[in-house]
Amino acid sequence: MEEMYVHLLETLPTIVLIIIAIVSLTILSKSADFLVDEAVSLSIQWGIPKSIIGATIVSLGTTLPEASVSVLAAMQGNPHLALGNGVGSIIADTGLILGLAAIIGYLPIDQKTLNRQGRIQIGSAALLVVLALPMFGRNNEGIIHQWMGFLLLTLLIIYLYMMIRWAKNGTEGFEKLDVIKSPAIFQIAKLIFAISMVILSSKILIPSIELTAIRFGIPQSIIAATLVAFGTSLPELTTAIAAVRKGHGELAVGNIIGADILNVLFVVGAAAAVTSKGLAVDASFYKLQFPAMMIILLAFRRFAKSKDHRINKKEGFVLVSLYLTYIILSYTWI
Secondary structure, three states: OHHHHHHHHHOOOHHHHHHHHHHHHHHHHHHHHHHHHHHHHHHHHHOOOHHHHHHHHHHHHHHHHHHHHHHHHHHOOOHHHHHHHHHHHHHHHHHHHHHHHHHHOOOEOOHHHHHHHHHHHHHHHHHHHHHOOHHHOEOOEEEEOHHHHHHHHHHHHHHHHHHHHHHHHOOOOOOOOOOOOOOHHHHHHHHHHHHHHHHHHHHHHHHHHHHHHHHOOOOHHHHHHHHHHHHOOHHHHHHHHHHHHOOOHHHHHHHHHHHHHHHHHHHHHHHHHOOOOOEEEOHHHHHHHHHHHHHHHHHHHHHHOOOOOEOOHHHHHHHHHHHHHHHHHHHHOO
């Protein structure tokens, strides 16, 4: 199906591609607004903190593009894309998206969420680096073996179970607001619809912009750095910006922390589990991707532990600068 509509886009005039990109971006933005509204409404109605909703339901939905791309890449024998997509998404989510969100608006940090999920965020990334070490691979080359994929998926199940447990015990101090209640099944259905629209519109937006860029003669390296690198993170980007604009910064932070965890346990785990050969780890991951991932995650945690319990604009600029440095080094150093 995806190849069919990409082929269809290739036959269209450039002006039509631009119009499709604008319409897709509009739908993506509106869908993200709707997603935030429904997630906040659901969290209030169920008495669950917005950071918990952001780190579970919203994160699972917005991480689906990364998971689908990585699993398909692994099945087609492209392990570098599968692993690179997961690691690159963590770098983009934490550096670019949280950085922009902090620059655009107020980005509060729920310290209880940070202490719980933040540790899992750092721990899951560190675990991925350890599993990728050459000592666990073959012929001095790192490999994320199939059994490691199943291990990560098992940890994913445990993580989701823990999140449910925390949600049940996390209503103390929760801000109670009056909302128009509707049956839970309708709330969930609207949330699923919003997530589906975010994912669908991003899948149409990416190839339309990429084809337009190619026709205007923009180098493929630039396309990769600006589109492929964070293309699957567009749902997180639009959701985070929409959340901050609406005054729900904690939802954006919860979404990104949850997405970082899922990019390891869900995206990389599923990609490794579907192939008996595992995911080969290119030497560039040890030289740049893994160090960049850990530096950005540790910088975020350092900023999030500040006394005012927020990430300010200056710290947001630092996160974005770290991401841009990573992009530049990707095409000049490796």
